[in-house]
Amino acid sequence: MGKDLASGIVMLAISGIVYYGATGIGTSFMSDPVGPAGLPKVLAVVLGVLSLLLIAQASLKLWRTRDKAPAETFEKRWRPHLLAMGMLGIGLGYVVIAEFVGYMAGIALVILATTLYQGAARSWRAPAIAMGGAFSFWLLFVALLNIGQPEGVWVRLLRSLGV
């Protein structure tokens, strides 16, 4: 039930931030009666009201169920979330490096990092599958389907040299 209370407080903060942000939206001589800031403000207010209702509901339930449930261990409670954040970190790493190292290298690193992170055996197999997988992705999307992917500094440098 503490989750609902925390969610309500966060949503209330979001509604406040959005309303404040909406007050800074410019106007235009072409504005209609509502204007560009109208709907964001209304939505922020409604979200604020709903957040207060959620906070009230959650507080009431917390008060009713005052007897504490047995506490979970840190490991059981937070481990899945920490694992998830690690996965997120791999994706963010790709976002940071992809435009430098290029698509194939970036995707190979994502595949390798994910497989090792998820507990695959540390053997020659993991990097081999990562490189094979990256090549297959490049072949399919870039070479065959002509779907654009990050080029990397090397490709851009070669292109600027007319190669």
Next chain:
Amino acid sequence: MSDPLSLAWSVLTTTPAAFAAVGGVAWGILGGALPGISPSITMALLLPFTFAMEPVVALVLLVSTYVGAEYGGSIPAILIRTPGTNAAAATTIDGYAMHQQGRGGEALGISLVAGVIGGLFGIILLVMLAEPLSNVALLFTPPAYFALGILGLSVIATLTEGSTLKGFMVAIIGLLIATVGSDPQTGVMRFTFDRPELMDGIPPIVVMVGVFAVSELLVQSGLPPWRQTDRDTRVKLPSLRLMWRCRRALGIGSGIGAFEGAMPGAGGTIASFMSYNEAKRWSKSPEEFGHGSAEGIAAPEAANNTVTATTLVPTLVFGIPGSNSAAILLAGLLMHGLLPGPLLFEKYPDLVYGLFGGLFVANFAQLPIGILIMTPLIWLVNRPKPYLLAFIYALVLSGVYSVDGSIFHVGLALGFGVIGYLFRALGFPFLPLVLGVILGYMVESNYRRALQVAAGDHAIFIDDPVSAGLLFTAVLFIAISVWRNWLRSRKEALAEAEVKAG
């Protein structure tokens, strides 16, 4: 206008739509068979790659994926008691029991054939209902379209899992996300933080891939490995006699699927469980249910495949997607600059009937593909989870980049993945968010257009009879939901008091 059959035939024979139908079914079966990868995630993974395709090919590919995924979900449900999709949960009951009796192949065969029958029934209804209903949409004015958007959001927020309050909060977040970018009426920038990538707004695909696929990856990373599937299983098609015995279950499943599919928020899961219960109630051998009853598989599988077709009725006619998967399909439509409604049927009949034709091909193709794909599918599903997750992750990152060639969008998708993950952890539903993002433009632009016409007088929303009716229905849905929630919490409080007193 050419007749529908000729249009469908022309599209199927002159474009790659038929190949897209076959490819989509195969991809869908694969995605549906992977536990945790729902039809909507399977479709979301494909969505960015459909951007460069012809609209009809893209839509056929997406809808065929949906068809395939519904069967795919029954494979692990039957073989390892783990439904690949939520809608296949009802199939687990008798499917796994049959597998334990050494009849797993037979169970898969019943699932496949029942799915084809249900799907074909759904297509017939879709063809019969979609165009006539689209003419009703001709009565719609800007106030009515605004009211329709509000009704759609209200229905989804009240009918999806979790509390109604949370559903509405999430819908509002979705509508707020839709305001990012340039204002539709004046071009003024909103919430762009001077980033050029946000000037055109946040593409709904990025939100969907993030909320569905990325969040699922984050959740799966913390879960134990999936159970291995029996490698020797082959699909065994049921005899005509057996399918005749299941005719009542097939009828019940198809009927319930038809109704639930057309209802926003209901979808395959509710349809499959309701069908199971009703098939048991009306069966001549209800005692067999739960112990390997063929009817216990036929009913839910017919239902969830009928849903794949009938869910297109509100999606194509009104632009209100009835499920996560229909929302992905709607995004596919909008991505190609196509708006649902009567104009879609009038201006692009080849697209609409080509889509119906593709759906028809997909349902038939499901039969041979479902049989042929079993061995490679089991091999793939039995790969170690780290490698499967890694390749899905790579696919997600590649797909989002391909939308606009923007690494910023990839980062944004990861951000929405975190939001989706938090929503799951905190008990907030997804679909209202997705619907808010998709419908946001329609809701705001029609709201403001209506007020411009009425010189700022909100009475226009009541004076227009269609708008008034839709808004009244929205209020009714909300009131019923609030009342039901209050009854439920009162019941829980009384039960707690009894336990404490006892």
